[in-house]
Amino acid sequence: MAMSFEWPLQPNVDTRQKQLAAWCSLVLSFCRLHKQSSMTVMEAQESPLFNNVKLQRKLPVESIQIVLEELRKKGNLEWLDKSKSSFLIMWRRPEEWGKLIYQWVSRSGQNNSVFTLYELTNGEDTEDEEFHGLDEATLLRALQALQQEHKAEIITVSDGRGVKFF
């Protein structure tokens, strides 16, 4: 198996699968912990996520690309530009967020209500919910997922965007 010296992804295929899975999990945990919803590849390279100074190990950029591609395939990552230099990272997939939001809406009997995006993520009513404080980009994608299922519709309100739930 050809192996360049810069290539710390494991040569054993089965082991490499485990390695990729571990990296994906680490990336998501890291971003969740540091409340980071987007990043550039340059940032990622230097961040403690892929550069562990104490251990003196870094994941080279080619391997980082492979990990990011894996995350994209799983639905946790979206490229924000064509040149793949920055990305949106969602430790929960948009569909999962959509489900949580819709569950809250139903539980609190607010189907057929309209909300601004701000209300959803920063309103008092949602303080105890997991999606409280969610970044707008991820929120939008979550609502788009719900829209696909005809459970919501994204609309324009006075000073921005909002959503109506069905």
Added chain:
Amino acid sequence: MHRRGVGAGAIAKKKLAEAKYKERGTVLAEDQLAQMSKQLDMFKTNLEEFASKHKQEIRKNPEFRVQFQDMCATIGVDPLACVSHCARPEMTFRLPALWSRLTLFFSRSYPGKGFWSEMLGVGDFYYELGVQIIEVCLALKHRNGGLITLEELHQQVLKGRGKFAQDVSQDDLIRAIKKLKALGTGFGIIPVGGTYLIQSVPAELNMDHTVVLQLAEKNGYVTVSEIKASLKWETERARQVLEHLLKEGLAWLDLQAPGEAHYWLPALFTDLYSQEITAEEAREALP
């Protein structure tokens, strides 16, 4: 005419004597059989009493189990075998009736389930433990390639049993694994530096491989140089062993280590890093 030993009379006398001895022999044998039977009945009663008194103890107390096993070994009984073997094989020939009575006594009417396991629940205990061991090894196989230290196995088994379950010792684990081995499940026990590595996936590990594993136990990793220095091997032999460990999924390759490539063995990790990071951190770090 008095001549000794010859003549029809003498022969007849001899024959009579022989017959009388034979008869006597039979009587003696029957006597012995009767005595043995009585003793066996007494033994059986005592054993039943022992069983009911100590059944709980056996299931609950690992020290008691060790002593129990030792006692069984002394009298030549394997409580986990399908048919217990008495320590006197010559009895089979001298007193066939008694031997068959004994084997019947020990094997009961259920072939495959030992007398002891029925009486004392010992077999069930080790059987259940064997199943648990297999579950733990399967769950962690992706991480360590099917190789785990006895310590980690012990920790995981205790975790799985919960706070109120019966206490299990490392001795219990070894016994259960030996049984699993005998059943041909591919389990193996490899001694390393004072403890054991339990192999649950039948990876082909020969002497060369195991000795390198033992070398790696110190730091959790091993290098070609280290192998050459400690074992006095040629480079090629060292490389081949390491390639094999990589292939079997037991070793991970680290090309960023200072100097030369390090081959890490996840199976040996918990010993090392349990001292440095908390359990919570460990849980967070792994998928």
